[in-house]
Amino acid sequence: MLGNAQFTHQYLSNIDMYVAVTFELGAERTFTYSVPERFRARVGPGHRVLVPFMRGERYGFVVGDADPPEGFAAKDIIDVPDESPLVPATLMELAGWMSSYYHSPLGMVLGMMLPPGVGAGKVSKPRRDVREDTEGLTDYSKKSEITPTSAQEKAISTVIGPMAKGVFSPFVLHGATGSGKTEVYIRSITGLPEGSGAIVLVPEISLTPQLVGRFRERFGDRIAVMHSGLTESQRRAEWRRVREGEASVCIGARSAVFAPFDKVGLIVVDEEHDGSYKQEEGVRYNGRDVAVMRAKLQGCPVMLGSATPSLESYHNAMEGRYSLLELPERVTGHGQPRVRIIDIRERKEKDLIQPELVEKTRECLKAGRQAIFFINRRGFSDFLICRDCGHVPGCTNCSISLTFHQCAKKLSCHWCGTDSEPPGLCPECGGDKLKLIGGGTEKVEEELAALFPDVKLTRMDRDTITKRGAFRELLEEVASGRSGILVGTQLVAKGHDIPNIGLVGVVLADYGLHGADFRAAERVFQVVMQVAGRAGRGDHPGEVIVQTYSPEHYSLIFASKHDYKGFYDIEAEAREELSYPPFSRLALVSVKGVKDDKAKRGAEAAKTALTRAAKGTNVIILGPAPAPIRRVRGKYRYNILLKSKDVRPLHAVIDKAVKGLAESKALSGCRLDVDIDPQGMV
DNA sequence: ATGGCACCAGAA
DNA sequence: TCTGGTGCCATA
Numbered sequence: 001m002l003g004n005a006q007f008t009h010q011y012l013s014n015i016d017m018y019v020a021v022t023f024e025l026g027a028e029r030t031f032t033y034s035v036p037e038r039f040r041a042r043v044g045p046g047h048r049v050l051v052p053f054m055r056g057e058r059y060g061f062v063v064g065d066a067d068p069p070e071g072f073a074a075k076d077i078i079d080v081p082d083e084s085p086l087v088p089a090t091l092m093e094l095a096g097w098m099s100s101y102y103h104s105p106l107g108m109v110l111g112m113m114l115p116p117g118v119g120a121g122k123v124s125k126p127r128r129d130v131r132e133d134t135e136g137l138t139d140y141s142k143k144s145e146i147t148p149t150s151a152q153e154k155a156i157s158t159v160i161g162p163m164a165k166g167v168f169s170p171f172v173l174h175g176a177t178g179s180g181k182t183e184v185y186i187r188s189i190t191g192l193p194e195g196s197g198a199i200v201l202v203p204e205i206s207l208t209p210q211l212v213g214r215f216r217e218r219f220g221d222r223i224a225v226m227h228s229g230l231t232e233s234q235r236r237a238e239w240r241r242v243r244e245g246e247a248s249v250c251i252g253a254r255s256a257v258f259a260p261f262d263k264v265g266l267i268v269v270d271e272e273h274d275g276s277y278k279q280e281e282g283v284r285y286n287g288r289d290v291a292v293m294r295a296k297l298q299g300c301p302v303m304l305g306s307a308t309p310s311l312e313s314y315h316n317a318m319e320g321r322y323s324l325l326e327l328p329e330r331v332t333g334h335g336q337p338r339v340r341i342i343d344i345r346e347r348k349e350k351d352l353i354q355p356e357l358v359e360k361t362r363e364c365l366k367a368g369r370q371a372i373f374f375i376n377r378r379g380f381s382d383f384l385i386c387r388d389c390g391h392v393p394g395c396t397n398c399s400i401s402l403t404f405h406q407c408a409k410k411l412s413c414h415w416c417g418t419d420s421e422p423p424g425l426c427p428e429c430g431g432d433k434l435k436l437i438g439g440g441t442e443k444v445e446e447e448l449a450a451l452f453p454d455v456k457l458t459r460m461d462r463d464t465i466t467k468r469g470a471f472r473e474l475l476e477e478v479a480s481g482r483s484g485i486l487v488g489t490q491l492v493a494k495g496h497d498i499p500n501i502g503l504v505g506v507v508l509a510d511y512g513l514h515g516a517d518f519r520a521a522e523r524v525f526q527v528v529m530q531v532a533g534r535a536g537r538g539d540h541p542g543e544v545i546v547q548t549y550s551p552e553h554y555s556l557i558f559a560s561k562h563d564y565k566g567f568y569d570i571e572a573e574a575r576e577e578l579s580y581p582p583f584s585r586l587a588l589v590s591v592k593g594v595k596d597d598k599a600k601r602g603a604e605a606a607k608t609a610l611t612r613a614a615k616g617t618n619v620i621i622l623g624p625a626p627a628p629i630r631r632v633r634g635k636y637r638y639n640i641l642l643k644s645k646d647v648r649p650l651h652a653v654i655d656k657a658v659k660g661l662a663e664s665k666a667l668s669g670c671r672l673d674v675d676i677d678p679q680g681m682v
Numbered sequence: 683a684t685g686g687c688a689c690c691a692g693a694a
Numbered sequence: 695t696c697t698g699g700t701g702c703c704a705t706a
Contacts, residue, residue, distance in 0.1 A: 054704090
């Protein structure tokens with residue numbers, strides 16, 4: 001680091017000084033430049049510098065100091081345009097950590113942290129206040145001036161302590177749906193120390209117009225919003241508003257964790273369990289984990305909020321590494337909705353919506369209230385299920401269910417790669433009614449239209465919200481009461497607040513329950529809890545019906561009882577037994593190539609190198625197995641899974657093996673990617 | 683990113 | 695054997 005550049009300058013000005021510089025976009029390495037004397041007092045990490053590069057000039061960022069060049073001649077920096085670093089020092093530090101933790105070049109990390117064009121081109125003053133598209137949603141719940149409940153008060157005061165002192169302290173805010181987590185965030189931020197900023201991460205900003213609306217109501221123009229819907233220049237402008245201290249609260253999706261505050265007083269990660277915090281390409285970071293690291297570097301509290309915390313976060317709380325804050329009660333006071341599980345194994349009716357659910361819907365609509373229908377249709381594959389006993393064929397090595405592959409007509413394990421023939425009869429009970437489960441939101445919509453021809457339906461899934469602002473419009477359609485029933489995928493489970501919802505119907509809870517990874521049970525539990533939490537948020541209680549082929553599944557049982565802790569205990573036990581996270585750490589090494597045989601050979605070479613590097617460690621190496629979606633964008637992909645009790649050896653093994661592979665020719669015709677803490681195998 | 687260069691398929 | 699397309703490498 002260059003912290004003592006000025007010092008060096010005063011006493012050793014005749015000695016050459018070199019800095020490592022990185023460029024935005026593409027350039028994945030750092031380059032060494034010499035610093036002319038006139039810049040030495042000023043230049044440091046995060047500073048923007050104009051340098052000669054490829055027979056031209058361009059702006060880059062100083063990363064740190066560099067060793068004197070060997071075997072090449074370093075060129076001089078041409079100009080240092082800014083007085084103070086454009087990128088805050090703590091962000092540079094965070095970039096350094098991410099580079100080593102996620103095994104990505106520093107230049108790539110930095111390029112991803114900054115909005116495009118921040119460092120390049122001319123230095124322009126931002127044009128005032130671009131507006132994002134999340135405002136203007138009517139709040140139909142009666143909130144006005146809320147007095148915090150005692151649980152809220154307690155959470156707020158607990159967080160404000162370390163915030164005032166500026167010390168790192170991680171919290172899990174476990175708050176039931178409707179228990180007022182947003183209010184805790186807002187009031188905690190109100191206590192922000194002078195001169196520091198707050199970062200609020202939400203899974204997907206376009207899906208949380210109500211939350212953003214409430215923040216804007218409280219903080220007005222002190223809010224900066226970052227999300228993918230903004231144009232490049234809007235993003236840049238918001239970034240500069242944060243950098244220049246105009247905004248003190250930055251709300252956004254995962255990349256908002258890089259908000260360029262000098263001082264951060266609080267970081268909030270809302271719905272911290274949500275999978276969309278994981279970036280699945282380029283630098284494969286997890287926004288929640290980076291948030292915790294940033295809080296550590298900045299010295300501030302970080303609040304991980306959820307009604308259904310991830311196993312990882314809650315385990316950290318159980319182990320005492322994080323503090324647990326709980327909001328057990330709903331603010332409305334009439335408790336969680338009653339949940340009924342309906343066993344549809346024996347049903348003769350081929351309709352998705354069974355009579356009980358039809359009846360409840362009729363009652364609900366008659367009472368002048370609205371309903372939500374949820375079905376989580378999973379993408380590319382279906383699973384096989386026995387109509388007699390509910391058995392789902394699973395892998396013998398991995399204790400996860402097998403996925404049916406349409407084109408190969410085979411059952412396949414996505415973790416170890418083993419293929420098998422689909423059985424003709426149920427291996428459990430010998431029954432012959434093995435069935436592929438099918439049907440999604442459109443089927444549900446069609447059935448509802450036939451059952452309730454006079455009721456306006458709103459369908460919300462990836463297909464209906466492609467247009468900008470469409471989510472907000474559809475939500476408004478329901479919230480205003482114009483639409484009677486909302487049908488959709490997990491989008492309808494996200495944190496919106498429509499007080500008049502009297503009924504939630506989970507049409508088929510089995511999707512995802514047997515998904516091809518160890519988090520399947522956790523995801524279903526989360527989504528059922530979340531969607532159930534949409535019912536009865538207003539003046540009247542609500543009701544939830546869950547239709548399923550697996551009525552005894554613990555995810556559904558505990559979700560129906562609103563029992564997070566019960567679920568956690570069972571799930572944690574299972575994870576520990578199979579040594580999956582949070583009881584182990586995973587890394588996924590994937591090799592892709594245009595030619596199948598080259599990718600395959602590359603993966604074998606990677607496996608060999610990893611195995612050699614892992615000698616004498618406790619790192620277990622599985623695979624290579626073809627990726628679940630074997631060919632993506634014309635490239636064949638093979639996965640190698642690394643498992644270890646501890647992260648350190650995991651990193652060491654990867655670093656050693658990757659270095660060796662880079663020096664050999666083993667990876668010609670293919671490329672290797674590393675994913676630390678992978679979310680899945682796709 | 684982007685220009686330079688080695689390497690391989692189709693035309694002379 | 696010549697030439698254009700393409701993938702790989704270096705840029706300080």
